[in-house]
Amino acid sequence: MKIRRGEFLTLLGPSGCGKTTLLNLIAGFLDADGGELFIERDLVTQMPPHKREIGIVFQNYALFPHMSVADNVAYGLRTRRVPKAETAQRVREALALVKLQDFADRRPKQLSGGQQQRVALARALVIRPRVLLLDEPFSALDRNLRTSMQVELREIQTRLGLTTVFVTHDQNEALSLSDRIAVMSRGHIRQIGAPADIYDRPQSLFVSTFVGDANLFSATLERHAGSSADILIGDMAFKLDLFQDDVPPAGAVTLFVRPEQCRLTEPGAPGSVHASVALSVYQGSFAELHLDCPAATTGRIMLRVPAAEALGPGANVGVALPRQGAALYPFEAAGSVH
Secondary structure, eight states, X not given: OOOOTTOEEEEEOOTTSSHHHHHHHHHTSSOOSSOOXXXXXXXXXXXXXXXXXXXXXXXXXXXXXXXXXXXXXXXXXXXXXXXXXXXXXXXXXXXXXXXXXXXXXXXXGGSXXXXXXXXXXXXXXXXXXXXXXXXXXXXXXXXXHHHHHHHHHHHHHHHXXXXXXXXXXXXXXXXXXXXXXXXXXXXXXXXXXXXXXXHHSOSSHHHHHHSSOOEEEEEEEEEEETTEEEEEETTEEEEEEESOSOOOOSEEEEEEEOGGGOEEEXXXXXXXXXXXXXXXXXXXXXXXXXXXXXXXXXXXXXXXXXXXXXXXXXXXXXXXXXXXXXXXXXXXXXXXXX
């Protein structure tokens, strides 16, 4: 894997998939069993962490409670024996960058969670790292604060042009922040690409279900030529224009479509599958309809509709499937996707 200079790359995956292990390998906190790691053409596989010129923001911030904000930020410079005058100037610049210039003399316990997060970021930036590593830094923040911190981080990273590796299990965070996303599962990178590529063109059933919402249907592939495919769902025939090049062999397959690609229609309408409303969840401007659908691999699919068009439980509907933008994957039993 090559991380481009100045890009914001996110390692995205479920708990235990290896993303923090990979981050620790880059940082030098773990010894690699094999392979090589380069930073700007320098081989650093055996180099100790303090010589790699890497800035790190941990999930718990790891601030020194007995030190002031300024002293916390200055810590990395002092261990590198940077002259006092230069240290003071760089600390002021780093605190200004994260909008904490008026908090230099406070202790961490006098700060909010978001302010502590900014101190940790300033401490990582003040050493002028070649690479910035962030291990789920926003997981302890409430939703609104987390969103504002995401915006601030991206603005700072873009302004500095700093190569950044960000770890998260939050798909929305990854989609909104990243130049590219590496989706991980069981110690492997399943797909790497721009957020739109990952979301719109997932290369596997795991990626399709982990990133974004997915409606999955049990189907039979009868024939395909290029991206055109003829499938059966039950005894209903559908002709699809797939986004993928690697189509599985004819036989049992799983059809993937995004909820926003489906639409409600009359029961029995051509190009639709039968469903009934199990639950309607109000979400403000829209409602999520959770539908019982015999054709779905799990027996359940989801659609979003304007709140004014929400239907009550028990309503019978048709769900029209899209002609374009779908994918077929080798069949996997429900619950076995990884």
